[in-house]
Amino acid sequence: MDEVEWWEFDTPAEMAEQVAGDVAFVVESAIEAHGGARIALTGGRTPDVVYEALLKKEIDWSKVTLLPTDDRLVPLGDPLSNHAKLQHFFGKTGAEIVSLVDEAALGNYQEAGRLGDERLARLEWPLDLVMLGVGSDGHTASILPGPDFDRAVAGPRERRVVGVHPDPMPADAPVDRVTLTAAAIASARAVMVVLTGDEKRAVVEKAIEAGPLSSTPIGRVVAEVDASIDIFWSR
Numbered sequence: 001m002d003e004v005e006w007w008e009f010d011t012p013a014e015m016a017e018q019v020a021g022d023v024a025f026v027v028e029s030a031i032e033a034h035g036g037a038r039i040a041l042t043g044g045r046t047p048d049v050v051y052e053a054l055l056k057k058e059i060d061w062s063k064v065t066l067l068p069t070d071d072r073l074v075p076l077g078d079p080l081s082n083h084a085k086l087q088h089f090f091g092k093t094g095a096e097i098v099s100l101v102d103e104a105a106l107g108n109y110q111e112a113g114r115l116g117d118e119r120l121a122r123l124e125w126p127l128d129l130v131m132l133g134v135g136s137d138g139h140t141a142s143i144l145p146g147p148d149f150d151r152a153v154a155g156p157r158e159r160r161v162v163g164v165h166p167d168p169m170p171a172d173a174p175v176d177r178v179t180l181t182a183a184a185i186a187s188a189r190a191v192m193v194v195l196t197g198d199e200k201r202a203v204v205e206k207a208i209e210a211g212p213l214s215s216t217p218i219g220r221v222v223a224e225v226d227a228s229i230d231i232f233w234s235r
């Protein structure tokens, strides 16, 4: 990893404004450089304020492809679905929204991972931007402790999506997942991390300090990324 730069804000709204401006700049540059932008966006609760701010930017959404960094294996309209979140915020913009979840494989997380990988192979790579969130346990995207951790952080580099059975199950969304792998995230042209609160900040600082030997998903992913990473944090 080249460099980690922290950007600190007093409120989530101030942070959101900055992040939205940076995302809009990446989108504009990507459209100028290769005619379209491909962006992976975090799920969870933290980014809502960012997505509100992003919707106020002038963006030619018809040239943008959006996908979640990860998803929960639930029907696409379920409140736990990250795809549903993207539809809720960006569904009317004209952006193409790609789901990582194939509803035919909700009961088989490994098959769901394979189908998600197949689906993303149809996109042009690399992604222009990956915006990551972080859980207070240090997970990022849906790279979580459990039997699939090694495959997600250190599996074959050509694998972009894997299925994940978290162990232990996260209390707020106790379901199997599909996630971008660390290699797919690391291949993006730009990577940013968005988080709030002292607890998550301490987790991320400790994970980055541990480097490639970190036992925490966010530490392993940051260590994989060659380019510089911007971390946006607010109180």
Ligand SMILES: O=C1O[C@H](COP(=O)(O)O)[C@@H](O)[C@H](O)[C@H]1O
Pocket: 042, 043, 044, 045, 046, 047, 069, 070, 071, 072, 082, 132, 133, 134, 135, 136, 139, 140, 141, 142, 173
């Ligand atoms: O399960 C997930 O959690 C993380 C963090 O979410 P938050 O609610 O603590 O902001 C999120 O980045 C990920 O996309 C999501 O699926």
